[in-house]
Amino acid sequence: MRLSVNVDHVATLRNARGGTFPSPVEAARLCMASGADGITMHLREDRRHIRDADVLAVRAEVPCRLNFEMAATEEMVAFAEKLRPEACCIVPEKRQELTTEGGLEVLNPAPFLAEAIARLTAAGVEVSLFVEPEPEAIRAAKRLGAQAVELHTGSYAEGAPERRADQLARITAAAQAAKAEGLLCHAGHGLSFETLPPVAALPEIAEVSIGHFLISASVFEGLPAVIARFKGIIAAARG
Numbered sequence: 001m002r003l004s005v006n007v008d009h010v011a012t013l014r015n016a017r018g019g020t021f022p023s024p025v026e027a028a029r030l031c032m033a034s035g036a037d038g039i040t041m042h043l044r045e046d047r048r049h050i051r052d053a054d055v056l057a058v059r060a061e062v063p064c065r066l067n068f069e070m071a072a073t074e075e076m077v078a079f080a081e082k083l084r085p086e087a088c089c090i091v092p093e094k095r096q097e098l099t100t101e102g103g104l105e106v107l108n109p110a111p112f113l114a115e116a117i118a119r120l121t122a123a124g125v126e127v128s129l130f131v132e133p134e135p136e137a138i139r140a141a142k143r144l145g146a147q148a149v150e151l152h153t154g155s156y157a158e159g160a161p162e163r164r165a166d167q168l169a170r171i172t173a174a175a176q177a178a179k180a181e182g183l184l185c186h187a188g189h190g191l192s193f194e195t196l197p198p199v200a201a202l203p204e205i206a207e208v209s210i211g212h213f214l215i216s217a218s219v220f221e222g223l224p225a226v227i228a229r230f231k232g233i234i235a236a237a238r239g
């Protein structure tokens, strides 16, 4: 199973101060050097975190399997056709949402979705659709011409703990349905140290995409080393 690290929230931190630090490009480099199997970046219509230049720089400077998350719009398809990432994950996008809130509408798809999939596929990109873990959504993704699905793990990972077993059963059945349809199967949203293990145990899932928890945990795991370094700087400056 590949771990694709979503570096969007490094850009969120950078944008909070309007400068260039911390750089999502440097984060992508460090993730790859640390054993990650790929990098995910979501270029949203409102550019709230990742910007065009970040994606272009990662493509140019960081050898990785790049998973470009995008809405099915003419602007993003044209961008991806030039970018040629290894993979695109098509997600629904609403301007007001804090993060991707649900799976893509694949049962009554927007008219442009099939064209977006066809154009990205023609550009040599592996196209995945971010869907609710439901067999009918998997079958619809197949009909639309996608090569992969990314199962939305939000209801499992962020829902009530007592509902977790049921939600995991949905994900398991959906992963098996994806395999039966001949689709590659990925998963993501809300995964953490605690919620990843049962998902990682599913053999049908080839990749997980993890962002918010991973970047947040890195803050905590990194704090001791950074505090020690600052204390060392202060001590050295005071002679």
Ligand code: PXP
Pocket (backbone or CB within 6 Å): 006, 008, 042, 069, 089, 091, 099, 100, 130, 150, 187, 188, 189, 190, 191, 209, 210, 211, 212, 213, 214
């Ligand atoms: N997969 C998709 C399609 C997403 O939109 C997101 C959130 O940006 C993720 C995975 C990662 O979710 P999280 O940041 O909660 O790990």
